[in-house]
Amino acid sequence: MSRHLSLSPLSEVSSTSFSKIRLIATDMDGTLTRRGKFTPALLQALEDLAAADIKVLIVTGRSAGWVSGLSSLMPVAGAMAENGGLYFPPGNHKPIVLTPIPDLVQHRQHLATTFENLQTKFPQIQESADNRFRITDWTFDVAGLREDELQILNNLCQQMGWGFTYSNVQCHIKPQGQDKAMGLLQVLRKYLPDYSPEQIVTVGDSPNDESLFDRRYFPVSVGVANVLEYADKLQHQPAYITAAAEGDGFCELSSYILQSFQIPN
Missing domain, CATH: 3.90.1070.10 (Hypothetical Protein Ta0175; Chain: A, domain 2)
Known part of the structure; x- marks a missing residue:
């Protein structure tokens, strides 16, 4: 039996499972992009999440130089680069190195x-x-x-x-031990301590996102549909999967969270 059959479709999940989400930690390439590009729908989803005070933290394997410029232009609450190696706080172009490098x-x-x-x-x-x-x-x-x-x-x-x-x-x-989960846990502990595990959803699509699917740390995780290409290769799999692939899958998740989230009057 294929391992991916254990993945729960997002559409079949109770909306209450996402009603507490306040922070989305998401991969970028293949998760926010569609065919390598950001779409108007994706940018609108990020704006809608920000308006609902649901923060988005980018967790990517892209380079420090690339992330420094891009994250400052997007409606996000900071970004991590190089698979957990560095953190760019919101409004700050200087990275915080998460992996100690003496020389x-x-x-x-x-x-x-x-x-x-x-x-x-x-x-x-x-x-x-x-x-x-x-x-x-x-x-x-x-x-x-x-x-x-x-x-x-x-x-x-x-x-x-x-x-x-x-x-x-x-x-x-x-460096050994450097991955997205370890970097994200460090950022949450030092810079975003107000978020509990049930208030965080992690999102990804490929093997370098596998640590974000580790339920010991992140009980609520989502793979966009293209993660199925790698599902049989992942030791840790996402708890849920979207029907749509790439950035369309992230927009699907965004809509689901916003529908579950009741904004106080």
């Missing part, structure tokens, strides 16, 4: 060496264009890599003392 220059050199070692076994892999804007991790394009090759890359990184994950866009060489 940044040496750290980048070690990441570059690790990537070069991977290239000796996978000469086709290409450094991602945004890698020069990164602080904590190193990325290369995921396109063209098979599942078995991704597992080999993961094993090689582990042997060299690094963590590894991938999304629908990139592969990430990262």
